[in-house]
Amino acid sequence: MPVSVIILAAGQGTRMNSDLPKVLHPLAGAPLLAHAMQSAQALSPERMVVVAGHGAEAVEKAAQAHDPAAVMVRQDKQLGTGHAVLQAKDALADVDGNAIVLFGDTPFIQSETLQAMMDARAKHDVVVLGFEPADAKRYGRLVMSGDTLERIVEFKDASDEERAITLCNGGVVAADSATLFDLLSAVTNDNASGEYYLTDIIGIARGHGLSATAVICDEAETQGINTRAELAQAEATLQSRLRAEALDNGVTLTAPDTVFFAHDTAIGRDSVIEPNVVFGPGVTVESGATIRAFSHLEGCHVSQGAIVGPYARLRPGAELSEGSRVGNFVEMKNATLGEGAKVNHLSYIGDASVGTGTNIGAGTITCNYDGVMKHQTTIGERVFIGSNTMLVAPVTVADEAMTASGSVITKDVEEGALAVARARQEVKPGLARKLFKTLRAAKEKRQKEVK
Ligand code: UD1
């Protein structure tokens, strides 16, 4: 049975107090929306529809960045969750099967939970995700009789008796797609909020003799993000989970609480991550690598046995081969480092390739930017780049060549050659002493003048 996913992401998220639409606030380096899309992806949906409204252009861009196949629809006025789902009707007109509705601001729903809902769909026409919160607050309440879900009542519309119900609506709904839109067409906005509630479809379904039930999940899964405080709390929750996963996978974290992962960080067994390391999105670290303290990595790949840091910065496109070494205060971007190659101190290596066994001396800079365009630096194998070499790109230093320290290399250096590009040293005997004397005399004279 094919399944389509509808993700509601049109709301403003007023309580975030932000110009950024709520669903675009990042959690472990990915927008909230991407987390919701990711959970749904496990169902291998036939189609994924994102309903955007507030900040629609930015929301659509983020959704398509996560899944280029996702279909975007707009809800221009936020008239309620039921109205929001209806906006997806045309986009799903040509697909049969199930539809499942998720909220873009609810990032923790587990794929297994969605699968359990699809399984329950085999026996019931409409399936809703329920949970038992510690504090039922203003959630919609599930009115059950036995296994049957009779209706959902929103907090604002609930009687005291209904408010006493502890089973709440987590927001996810699954039904046959055609049935879902049929039921929605009967929903009105005659309620305390004046909104078209998605939740009203349950009572309507039961009135039509259809069956409905609830699948229950952990409260942690249905946690929605409404405020910056909740976002920070969610980040903390997710980080502890990611740390626990890394430890389970055989990664040593010297001080787990100080390491920050992205949602997609992949680290191999027997790697060591020292304290205060931050991973942005898109990082893979192979087994047996060491990331030393205070390093920042994003969009990069670190191979087996490589050592990074302390205080290193690997930016997108940094590719470190086996046994290579990036030391303190080194920044790499869009650059490959060959096997066993070393950039140990105070360097910038950008838009470059560095061959096997090459050593880059302290303070070396690839001058990749001319103020308008970026250019490539190519450094061969077993090259020795002397300290404080400026490599003015585009430039090539071929295999087994050397550059003298302090050189500004503007022309290609051929294989095995030594390039010296700096002023020649001159030594003037006795001149330093003479100069000191003159300067000290000048200082004394000035001090007298001041008095
Ligand atoms: C909803 C449920 C409530 C449930 C709670 C769980 C309804 C009517 N109520 O209430 O039973 O307990 O979630 O968190 O469904 N959205 C749109 N367009 C709209 C309105 C909302 O896209 O016109 C989106 C929001 O951006 C958000 C989601 O739908 O991602 C949920 O909307 P929200 O206003 O938070 O619903 P709740 O009042 O929390």
Ligand code: MG
């Ligand atoms: Mg909400």
